[in-house]
Amino acid sequence: MRSWKLPLNNGQLEASASPCHWLGISCNREGSVVRLNLTSSSLVGTLDNFPFLSLPNLAYFELSVNQLFGIIPPLIGSLSKLIYLDLSVNQFSGNIPREISLLKNIKTLHLVENQLNGSIPEEIGNLTSLTELALYTNQLVGPIPASLGNLTNLSRLYLYDNHLSGTIPIEIGNLISLTEVYMDSNKLEGSIPASLGNLSKLTVLHLFNNSLSSFIPKELGKLQSLKNLSIHSNNFTGQIPPSLGGLSSLTLLHLYGNNLSGTIPEEFESLESISALDLSQNQLTGSIPASLGYLRNLSRLYLSNNHLSGTIPKEFENLESITILDLSQNQLTGSIPASLGNLRNLSRLHLFENHLSGTIPKEFENLESITILDMSQNQLTSSIPASLDNLRNLFGLYLSENHLSGTIPKGLYISDNHLSGTIPKEFENLESITILDLSQNQLTGSIPASLGNLKNLSRLYLSKNRLSRTIPKEFENLQSITILDLSQNQLTGSIPASLGNMRNLSRLYFSENHLSGTISKEFENLESISILDLSQNQLTGSISASLGNLRNLSELYLSKNHLSGTIPKEFENLKSITTLDLSQNQLIGSIPASLGNLRNLSRLYLSGNHLSGTIPKEFENLESITILDLSQNQLTGSIPASLGNLKNLFRLYLHDNYLSGTIIKELKT
Numbered sequence: 001m002r003s004w005k006l007p008l009n010n011g012q013l014e015a016s017a018s019p020c021h022w023l024g025i026s027c028n029r030e031g032s033v034v035r036l037n038l039t040s041s042s043l044v045g046t047l048d049n050f051p052f053l054s055l056p057n058l059a060y061f062e063l064s065v066n067q068l069f070g071i072i073p074p075l076i077g078s079l080s081k082l083i084y085l086d087l088s089v090n091q092f093s094g095n096i097p098r099e100i101s102l103l104k105n106i107k108t109l110h111l112v113e114n115q116l117n118g119s120i121p122e123e124i125g126n127l128t129s130l131t132e133l134a135l136y137t138n139q140l141v142g143p144i145p146a147s148l149g150n151l152t153n154l155s156r157l158y159l160y161d162n163h164l165s166g167t168i169p170i171e172i173g174n175l176i177s178l179t180e181v182y183m184d185s186n187k188l189e190g191s192i193p194a195s196l197g198n199l200s201k202l203t204v205l206h207l208f209n210n211s212l213s214s215f216i217p218k219e220l221g222k223l224q225s226l227k228n229l230s231i232h233s234n235n236f237t238g239q240i241p242p243s244l245g246g247l248s249s250l251t252l253l254h255l256y257g258n259n260l261s262g263t264i265p266e267e268f269e270s271l272e273s274i275s276a277l278d279l280s281q282n283q284l285t286g287s288i289p290a291s292l293g294y295l296r297n298l299s300r301l302y303l304s305n306n307h308l309s310g311t312i313p314k315e316f317e318n319l320e321s322i323t324i325l326d327l328s329q330n331q332l333t334g335s336i337p338a339s340l341g342n343l344r345n346l347s348r349l350h351l352f353e354n355h356l357s358g359t360i361p362k363e364f365e366n367l368e369s370i371t372i373l374d375m376s377q378n379q380l381t382s383s384i385p386a387s388l389d390n391l392r393n394l395f396g397l398y399l400s401e402n403h404l405s406g407t408i409p410k411g412l413y414i415s416d417n418h419l420s421g422t423i424p425k426e427f428e429n430l431e432s433i434t435i436l437d438l439s440q441n442q443l444t445g446s447i448p449a450s451l452g453n454l455k456n457l458s459r460l461y462l463s464k465n466r467l468s469r470t471i472p473k474e475f476e477n478l479q480s481i482t483i484l485d486l487s488q489n490q491l492t493g494s495i496p497a498s499l500g501n502m503r504n505l506s507r508l509y510f511s512e513n514h515l516s517g518t519i520s521k522e523f524e525n526l527e528s529i530s531i532l533d534l535s536q537n538q539l540t541g542s543i544s545a546s547l548g549n550l551r552n553l554s555e556l557y558l559s560k561n562h563l564s565g566t567i568p569k570e571f572e573n574l575k576s577i578t579t580l581d582l583s584q585n586q587l588i589g590s591i592p593a594s595l596g597n598l599r600n601l602s603r604l605y606l607s608g609n610h611l612s613g614t615i616p617k618e619f620e621n622l623e624s625i626t627i628l629d630l631s632q633n634q635l636t637g638s639i640p641a642s643l644g645n646l647k648n649l650f651r652l653y654l655h656d657n658y659l660s661g662t663i664i665k666e667l668k669t
Contacts, residue, residue: 028057035060039086046070052078064088064110071095072111077102086110088134093117096135101126112158113137120164125150134158136182141165144183149174160184160206167191168207173198180204184230188212192231194219204228208254211235216255218243226250232278233257240279242267249273256280256302264289264303271295278302280326288327290315297321304328304350311335312356317342326350328374336375338363345369352376352398360385360399372396380404420444423462428453437461439485447486449474459483463509466490471510476501485509487533492516495534500525507531511557514538519558524549533557535581543582545570555579559605562586567606572597583629584608591630593618600624607631607653615640615659622646629653636660 020027026035033055043066052075059081069091076085077099083106092114100109101123107130116138124133125147131154140162148157149171155178164186172181173195179202188210196205197219203226212234220229221243227250236258244253245267251274260282269291271277275298284306292301293315299322308330316325317339323346332354340349341363347370356378364373365387371394380402388397420442427436428450434457443465451460452474460478463485470493471486478484482504491513499508500522506529515537524546526532530553539561547556548570554577563585571580572594578601587609595604596618602625611633619628620642628646631653638661639654 026060032057034058034081035062037062038066039063040065042066043068047073047076050075052076055079057081060084062086063090066090068092072097072100072116074099076100079103080105082106084108087114088112090114095119096121096124096140098123100124103127105129107153108132110134111138115139117141119143120145120159122147124148127151128153130154131177132156135162137161139163143167144169144172144188146171148172151175153177155201156180158182160186162186164188168193168196168212170195172196175199176201178202179225182206183210185209191215192217192220196220197222199223201225203249206230208232208234213237215239216241216244216260220244221246223247224249227273228252230254231258236260238262240265240284244268245270247271251297252276254278256282258282260284262286264292264308266291268292269294272297274298275321276300280304280306282306284308286310288313288332292316293318295319299345300324302326304330306330308332312337312340312351314339316340319343320345322346323369324348327354329353332356334358336361336380340364341366343367347393348372350374351378354378356380359383360388360404362387364388365390367391368393370394372398374398375402377401422446423448423451423467425450427451432456434480435459438465440464443467446470447472447491451475452477454478456480458504461485462489463487464489468492470494471496471499471515473498475499478502479504481505482528483507486513488512490514494518495520495539497522499523502526504528506552509533510537511535512537516540518542519544519547519563521546523547526550527552529553530576531555534561536560539563542566543568543587547571548573550574552576554600557581558585559583560585564588566590567592567595567611569594571595574598575600577601578624579603581605582609587611589613591616591635595619596621598622602648603627605629606633609633611635613637615643615654617642619643620645623648625649627651630657632656634658638662 019025019033020031024036024038025033028034034057039062046069048070058079061082064086071094072092074097082103085106088110095118096116098121106127109130112134119142120140122145125145128150130151133154136158143166144164146169149169154175160182167190168188170193173193178199184206191214194217202223208230215238216236218241221241226247229250232254239262240260242265245265250271253274256278263286264284266289274295280302287310288308290313293313298319304326311334312332314337322343325346328350335358336356338361341361346367352374359382360380362385370391373394376398384404422445423443425448433454436457439461446469447467449472452472457478458480459482467489471491473496476498481502487509494517495515497520500520505526511533518541519539521544529550535557542565543563545568548568553574559581566589567587569592577598583605590613591611593616596616601622607629614637615635617640625646626648628649635657639659
């Protein structure tokens with residue numbers, strides 16, 4: 001123990017001091033050590049020289065959440081009185097020693113989140129007093145020992161997130177005290193033993209993310225205490241056992257990502273406690289049982305990516321607790337029930353890629369909690385209800401690939417599709433539109449100057465397309481605009497100076513284009529601007545000192561251009577700035593010492609320029625700075641020692657300069 005490195009504030013131990021007075025140690029009345037608890041004590045070292053043989057009465061051994069490494073010594077088996085062992089969240093490696101099976105009195109064994117490898121010792125089945133076994137998040141391989149079936153007092157078994165293979169031992173069915181089983185995220189194969197149906201106290205069964213196959217055993221329907229059954233992402237086939245409908249305590253059932261076929265059991269109407277039901281990504285057929293509409297506690301229902309047919313049950317109007325309803329990627333037909341508009345808690349409704357017809361229900365105006373509404377790729381007709389504009393929380397409305405007609409509502413979101421061609425000139429007629437999002441498509445050609453006539457437009461997103469030519473001067477008329485995003489296109493020419501008249505503009509993104517010319521002095525009029533991103537273009541000239549007047553500016557990105565001249569001293573006025581990126585330009589001169597007054601600045605990038613002079617001592621005042629990159633310049637002099645006082649700084653780049661002197665103590669690692 002004395003070889004371990006402990007934090008200084010733990011104090012020094014006198015050589016003559018009784019161990020009973022040491023930090024984390026408890027003794028019995030006879031002065032014998034019975035408990036050692038140094039959890040989260042920043043210990044660094046190994047157990048190689050630990051005095052196992054000197055602690056015959058140790059009952060509780062707790063060293064979790066430290067930085068201990070090396071192997072778990074076989075001598076740990078000498079702690080014959082041990083009841084509780086927790087070596088979790090360290091860096092132990094090697095095998096679990098077989099001698100651990102000598103701990104006949106142990107009830108709790110935690111070795112989680114280490115780097116243990118090898119197999120689980122067969123001898124662990126001798127620990128018949130064990131109530132909790134946790135070996136998760138290691139690198140264990142091989143089969144689960146059948147001997148675990150001897151641990152009849154075991155109530156919790158955690159083996160997840162390893163590389164365990166082979167089958168689930170049938171003997172696990174003997175563990176009648178089990179309440180929780182986590183074997184997920186391994187490489188287990190074969191079927192689920194029917195014997196698991198004997199575990200009458202089981203509340204949680206997690207077997208997901210394995211390679212299990214065959215049928216789901218009907219015997220799982222006998223687990224009347226089960227609340228959480230998650231066996232998704234395996235290779236199960238066959239039908240869903242109707243017996244699962246008898247699990248009246250079940251709150252979560254995840255069967256998605258298998259090869260299940262047949263219909264959804266009508267018996268599921270008895271899952272009165274269910275809140276999350278996910279049967280998606282299977283091969284289920286038939287209609288959706290109307291009886292699912294009576295599951296009053298159901299908050300999330302996923303049936304997507306199957307072969308379900310028929311109509312959407314009208315009875316779904318009774319799902320008062322539903323927040324997510326995903327019926328997408330099926331073969332559903334008929335109209336969308338208007339009564340779905342009564343689901344006041346519904347936040348996401350996915351109906352895309354079906355064969356739904358008819359109109360979009362006007363009643364959807366009542367979906368006051370809705371954030372995403374996706375009805376794309378159906379056969380819907382008629383107009384889009386104008387009342388959808390009143391859905392205050394809606395930020396994703398997807399209606400592409402239907403047969404809709406009429407006018408477009410004020411907020412138009414058709415981003416992230418594969419739309420090609422040019423932006424229609426006719427969009428100039430969308431006089432009431434406030435939001436237009438055409439981003440992440442394959443649009444080409446120029447931006448129509450007529451978009452500048454959309455007087456009510458507050459947000460325009462055209463990023464991630466292939467738009468070319470110049471930015472329309474007519475955009476100066478967009479006096480309601482708050483966000484303008486034209487980034488990641490192929491735009492050329494200069495930035496219109498008249499954009500400086502956009503008094504309400506708060507975010508301007510022009511990055512990753514081919515824009516040239518200078519940054520207009522008129523940008524000093526952007527009094528509401530908080531984010532200005534002109535990076536990765538071909539801008540030239542000096543940085544206008546007038547940008548220093550933008551009192552609300554929090555993020556300024558001008559990197560990867562051809563800007564020259566000096567860094568404006570006026571930037572000292574950017575009191576709200578958190579990110580300033582002027583890197584990879586051709587800037588010269590010294591770094592203004594006044595930048596040290598920017599108390600909110602968290603990231604400063606000046607790399608890849610021709611800056612000279614010294615690093616300002618005033619940078620010691622950058623109390624919020626986390627990243628400081630001054631690399632690849634021509635800086636001289638020494639590194640100010642005071643930089644070592646910047647408590648939040650975790651990245652400092654000074655390479656490729658002409659700095660001299662010593663590396664200050666505070667910056668050494």
